[in-house]
Amino acid sequence: MSNILEARNLTKVYTREAALDNISMTIPGGKIIGLLGPNGSGKTTLIKLIAGLLVPTSGELYIDGHVPGEKTKAVVSYLPERPYFQNSMKICDMLSYFEDFYADFDRQRAEQMLYDLHIPLDARMRTLSKGTKEKVQLVLVMSRRAKLYLLDEPIAGVDPAAREYIMRTILTNYGEDSTIIISTHLITDIEQILDEFVFIHRGRIVRAGNADDVRIEEQKSLDQLFREVFKC
């Protein structure tokens, strides 16, 4: 399967410090990849670069063979770590919004998922709890038939029951050819679904590989390996 993402010597410098420092990586299609690292390691910056929200200071980045822009945004489904809704909008308005702008959005699938979650379509965003907003956002993002899903801390702010639902939603709603990049520092909750992992620290990739290899060859869970690598 061809590579969905290719980064060469990717660097992002903010005013004073480098958030990403000369990163090179290749991500194949059809995989679930964990982008793992402690807080402030550069995970969100990398995801924002892939989503096209930031411009790299130097280096090259290709998504599905294109530099981030209009074409890549049509194939990337991005879940940021915070809700991005207009509070005055109803859920059904958001569905129409996604339907209007994303050709790959499956409205029926979204409505079914919202029905399963007992979330009314006519509810206004401002009336929803934080957890419900996160669920609605996840439903919208996972209802697209995207080639690449970018999920930035999808389980950070929700209770364990919601985490389970989110993981199930991710697993049951992505196509076999699609790739999912999940950024988190809560490894225990997601490690069973990961095919590959990338450990990132202070803007550099410190280790990357196959999740099963770690389990079989090193007889360790990713969580154990994470604790070893990022020991304070």
Next chain:
Amino acid sequence: MLRKLFKYDFLAIGKNMWIFTIIAICLAVVACFTFNGIYEIGNFIGNAPSDRDMALGVSLMMAAVMLFALCLCGIIAYAVIGMIMILVRYYSNFFTDEGYLTFTLPVKTSTLLHSKILSGISWFAIIGVVVVLSFVAVATTIAAVTGDSYLWEVSDYYTVEPESISVIGEIIVGMTETISFVIAIIEPVLLMFLCVTLASVIARRARVVIGIGLFFAVNSVTSALVTAGDVFMSYITTEYFGYNYYIDTATQSVFYILLYGSILVVSYLLNRYLLKNKLNLI
């Protein structure tokens, strides 16, 4: 995509602005009736049969004048609120959490900016029409009630008729004034957007306030330039051609076009560059 973006932007601003627009129109109607009332009360005071009636008339007059002034202030406030609404929509859709959705839509950054400009200009024009018509309605009521023609005398004072009619001169003046009028509608919207973008790139807090501050600062400088330019242009043209209505008016319009047109182009290009390359959603 531009059409869809424009639709969402226009409706998002309109969600509250339609209510304010209706209120502004109602205020204009109330102001017209109130002025009529003020005139009637004035007559009543003039013919008051007793001191008690006169005192009552004066109290009523004060209340009516205050109501009239409040209505006029309300119409001006409507214009200010409208501009703030356009700015807040621009800011919240681009630089708050909403930006995470806006800037990941599969559209070019310039298309996003164009939709904001179009919706901003549309609302700016609607607000302008409502405010101008409201004041025209009030002015017409004043003229009709008082029977004075001073309003029209004031407008006559500003209309300098040329000594001899020139068809080419009329066409040139008409064209340059039309272009400068169009630029005068678009330029403030683009400049306001640029100021908010600049504030959002350089500041972390109170970005809208800083943006508005920047806008007024730039506007003060351009107003000073316009005044100085007007005087200078009039002097130069009169010096070389003597006084000529067409040359004087057309030169003034060309000066406006060059000045505000440059601000418009710079605002657009710089804003597009910043949104494309310097965007940093917190």
